[in-house]
Amino acid sequence: MVLRSCWKSRHKSSSGPVHCWLRPGVVALLWLCVTQFVCGSVALGETKNVIQKDAEFDVTYNDRVTSENQTIYAFNHTVSRNKTEGVRVTVDVLSQSLESPILFVVRQKQAVLSFQVPLILRGLYQRKYPYKHVGRTLCQPPTRAASETQYFFVDVSTLSSQGTNYNLRVSRVESFTLQTDKKFSFIASPSQPQYFKYVFPDGVDTVIVKVSSDMTFPCSVMSIQDIQCPVYDLDNNVAFIGMYQTMTKKGAITVQRKDFPSNSFYVVVVVKTEDEACGGPLRFYPLRPDELIDAGNRSKTVDVVVTPAINSDVYVMGMLFCLGIFLSFYLLTLLVAFVESRRIKRRDVYHNPADMSPAETGKTPASPYEYGSFADNCSTLSSEAITDSATSTDNNYGYMERPLDSVGRSRQESLSSVEEDDYDTLDDINSDKNIVRTKKFLCVSDLARKDKRVLSKKYQIYFWNIATIGVFYALPVIQLVITYQTVVNVTGNQDICYYNFMCAHPLGALSAFNNILSNLGYVMLGLLFLLIVLKRDIVHNRALVRNDLNALECGIPKHFGLFYAMGTALMMEGLLSACYHVCPNYTNFQFDTSFMYMIAGLCMLKLYQKRHPDINASAYTAYACLAGVIFFSVLGVVFGRGNTVFWIVFSVIHILATLLLSTQLYYMGRWRFDSGVLRRVVYIIYTDSIRQCSGPLYIDRMVLLVMGNIVNWSLAAYGLIERPNDFASYLLAIAICNLLLYFAFYIIMKLRSGERIKCLALVCILFTAVVWGFALYFFFQGLSTWQKTPAESREHNRDCILLSFFDDHDIWHFLSSIAMFGSFLVLLTMDDDLDTVQRDKIFVF
Template sequence: MYKVIFLLLSLCLAVSESVQHNPAEYVILKYNETYTNTINNNKEYLLEVTETINDTVNANPPRIWIQSNATVSFPLMIVARQTKEMISWQLPLEIEGDVGEFVYNYTTKTMCHDILKHYRMNGRHQKMIQENSFISIATSSNKTINFTIEVRKQNTFTIELSKEHKFNITPSQPSYFFYNFTTDDSLIKKGDSNYETVILEVNSDDDICMVVSIQNISCPVFDTNQDVTFRGFYETVNKKGGITIPKYKFPQGFYIVFVAKPDDYACEKSGFSNVNNSERVKQISLVIKPSITYSDYVMAVLITLGCIGGFYIIFGLPYFFYTVKATTPRAMEYVDNFSTTPNARIVRLKVTRTFDGTEMANVQRTISTMSGPSVDITDYDTLNEVDIDKNLRLGRGQPFLIDLARKPPKELTKKSYLYLYNVLTVAIFYALPVLQLVVTYQMVLNETGQQDLCYYNFLCAHPLGFLSDFNHVFSNIGYILLGVLFLIITYLREQSHKDADFDKEFGIPQHYGMFYAMGVALIMEGILSGSYHVCPNSLNFQFDSSFMYVMAVLCMVKLYQNRHPDINANAYTTFGVLALAVVLAMIGILEPNQYFWITFVIIHILMCFYLSVKVYYMGCWRLRDLSLQKFKQVWIYDFWSGPANVVRPCHKARFVLLFLGNLCNWGLDAFALYRLPKNFPVFLLTIFMTNTMLYFVFYIVMKYINKEKVRLLTWAFLIVSGVCAISAMYFFLHKAISWKRTAAQSRQFNVECKLFRFYDYHDIWHFLSAIGMFFTFMVLLTLDDDLSHTHHSQIPVF
């Protein structure tokens, strides 16, 4: 009974409301005709738009343009309906940007054009379908509101392959287009391109930020600022953009959606917009191009591997033949056949006690001719006395290698192999988390479609498997294979140098563990650079440069170790400095502000001062030696020996090296404080490379000053290394991405492939830098071959 009464009351209420409600005014709207009217809460309009579609392929969806003077408090409500789809919005349109909200009193919407649902295929013939669209307009405002509406046909909706299309958008007027993968047999049979994978290229002359989204052809189409990133692939673009789109992800074709942002924060990460909000009309040029074929993949990979394999044969075999046939073995039995009997330096030490109880060393050196290649045991007893008093190195005389190579070869070899063990340990524990991280990045990108996550060169990023940018990963193969070749060369060279007695007295101590560490570092540079290119961005750039630091430092340490084997920095100290460099690189990426640069410059200057003193005094100076009393003593003794000695350096060559080195480092520090460069890892690498090259030049110059020579083979290696380094720097500076900028700004550097339709400038940089580093290592390996049978007493230290 109660239920019946409740139903009757509800029916009466519904009838009463229907009687009081004003019926909607029905209007038939024609295309390209402007309709203007007024509306309030007592009036409602229903507009019908009818069309007959004869050709599904060329059918263009309607675009509804509407403008009104409605307010935010009482907006105009618009509902557009088709047979199975409906979209709704309101005027004024409120768009929430990253730095505030923006209001627009006009909009343009494209009716959803769901090809799969609306059109039925019967072979190659299309059915004629009557499509009716209804537009409902209403408001809750009791004041009269003006509105103007117009329905237009979208001039271009289906994008053709390799044809440029230009159009405009605004934040309140998004646009989208349709592309279907070609089925043209004449194009497919040519085989010159891959039509099942296409590259979308977008260009614009202005900096207005927008989002480009690739969505499947189903309704609704997400074309608003709030939901454009909800489906498919998407990226932010200002002047240039690109996306590689495979057919297997969109077998029926895809929509290309363009939505202009109300501000530029998403592209520039700043609240400043270059264009007034009311004038944010973005002009866009769109073109879709086919990708390369899989045969192009195979050809590029085979040519790359073939060139490296050819290098193994063309360089490796002649070099092995030369070293076997043209090089005298490092063994005691070949000493008499190679050179005259060496001179041995006998060092006698006379110790006197000064007035303050300190000991000063007065060193008398005499050269005597020995009857055999070995040094008399009494000389070594004297040398042990010299080793006890390190003040000998502070004298003004010219030291020789015999003064700084007194440790047994086995001890030096063990010390050298610590570099290899340390670099292997660092490589394993550093590389595994890196690989895990970048693979996770790649999986997130594949799942979400967020193209801003990785800073690819989208115009030359060729996917393979789950990798979005296979070519930039693969181009690091040169580092790996050339690193392996250098390890092989080092191993064969070590096998031919097994005479410990010979190494104890002749030639520069080889320290093969250091060379092995260099080869491993070159291999790890290839692995970590490839890992970085799986998903390059500002958070993992340090992976690309970490082992470049290692190689630069190892080269510098090896040069110093040649003439200072007993006092050279050990592996723990070296890798401790490298660990500090990596920490600074991380902080420099995350917080490259003025305070960081000031702190870094202070640390750098103090480090330069400390190393300068250690190098100048050949490791004899310690912090506890820094006292006013000792400083006064040195000045008094120098003054009494001659007033000019107070300012005249004891070791002129080392003074010149350290003066130039500090000058270069101070110049780099001044540049850093003036410019505050954002790319701190590259700046740090520049410091390492500058110091290494400076020491390299100094070392070669000093060899010729001391009547030594550099063999032609070493000069050939050096010339090839220099040519590769200069060429590589050219390609490095012509960058295709910039991780220190935003993703949208990075795309402005994107360029098309330059080599084999597969590699860009950065890939060429990988190849050239790998060759350059390999030949640099070969220079270090053969730099002192001219001294291979020279006694330690005849090899000067500088």
């Protein structure tokens, strides 16, 4: 400023300085120095009367400052290398005028701190909040000497000609260093931020800094900063360096020694000027841009405690525990397979001669139990309703009323065609479909008429498609979450990811390794299920090669393509759930749920395929429908919050889809969706319900579909009325409710048809039900929620409950992966009792 004023004054009077710069050598330099010295002396003498005072700590100075004087307070204190004391400057302005603030400048070694009083802090939309009471803690530069006397000065100045009274007090902060496992309490406000120092003790490499308060509001910010000057401790600059997160009642940050070369750090707590960042109410917008808003009392009592985090032994124990749990399922599977193989070997030796298949012995396998009226009706009607053209077709090997010597010939002829269209385009077979599928009672042989090789290829497409989808879906997801984690590590913004910060154990670049590790069960159990299915597939193919009559003509037709797809989906669910938990937030929640929709859809398709192998949906249609579900999931997450139009459109589509699917299931696909569909619906209602008052032709199917429509219409009404924020979970609840309803219907109809459930399947059902119950309990604990602000989400954070390493959500991962694996086993084994039952005696429902 002195140089600038000198230049201006000399420039107005003469062109001396300009010529001065043009003169060469020492003369120009001497002339410039003389003019600057004289001009600077005149400028200082005209503007300020400087008063310097030797000041002391813990003394309140009540002075007055005007534009004509400037007061400098000189302080000194002894700094010890082994002891850290904080120094705090507190200022009060007694004048009510805010037009000419007072400027306070604190000059100290390696740092300069300046602030004005009243302190003007800005909020959202540039709202201005004045504070007349300001307190700041001075930065403490490190010293290498054992003891050193340091000086600092507080300069007070203003441009107010009338003058302003103020109170100045500089005091020592005795408890400036935080102690491990000891709670420390203090009060902070927007104009009086607080920070304290923590030094890593020997043998501790990682600590968790936990900040708590009994007050939800005002909203505050917790920051971890390195020991350096300046310390950023105001609302408008606290996010410049270090790690930080907003908080209401609770906050926690895990700090590692390797990130701080000085083996120490500052814990900074800043109260924000407004509460919107923590989900608080939005203040009114000022009428004038320069209008000042009274912030009121925004003081907040805060407790800080620093606790050591877990050591490497706990990491190892957690990983071994996780591996041990799921490897035990591999061992149990091997044990069950060994016992089962021994039992089958003893049975085969007892019933059949050595090296003789049932077809070679000429014995027809008998049912181990007697069926009820459904099986009798199915068997009787199947022989009466089938036309000559249908019975003469070689592909109709689903009927047992044939000579055994024709089994081998019919199988060889059935393999002659490998294209499904070669079968479906025959006119007589199309007419046969209408006759067979509209019978009042159907048996599996009626819907297992297509070539097995054709169907196997059709259902294998499920596996290859989901494997392709998984690769193309997972690669961008992995890239995105790595970017998220990098942004968190670089910026230090802990509000990006919704962790359970009370139990988030970092490893390398990952902030919450335990949440990622706990997803290992989905991958390992999915792989185990694929191995179990592969073993069954190999055994079945070997039976077909040797023309085993049970494999050819008995039991539910074995198609393993959907099982392979289910196992792959379970593995992908583990991978994508792990990716989601790298940085969980509302923008990537669909990563965690997309393959949950896939699993629910595949399970329903498999249940339907068991009794309807010929008319199950193709892989392309099924995945297209699931893609539509995921599309609506994304739309719901982005636009669904409180959007009435979206909820109306979705509810209408949900109800219409339910009606169309109900019609498809009720008529076994023997209906057309064209311009005359409404006319035919009205005609059927008139003839069957009004004119004749006849009941439904297919009572069991009608019961299921009525219950399904009631459930889905109720869920649609709930969504339209309540409009839940978590649309993805709402959509997943719809899928799970429909799956459970269909599964319960299947079990009830199976028992009602006179069938039984074998011991292994019954154990799987009971075990899975119990595990699902415990899993859902831990799921609903809700340790975090991206539906709210990050600060509100942290209110639900809790400490680890298992091995000091896993939290409630990790246990949900463990139990849900086991429960899904058990559910898949139930689907795989629940119809094992029918392996020796003729297909024309197995009821379709």
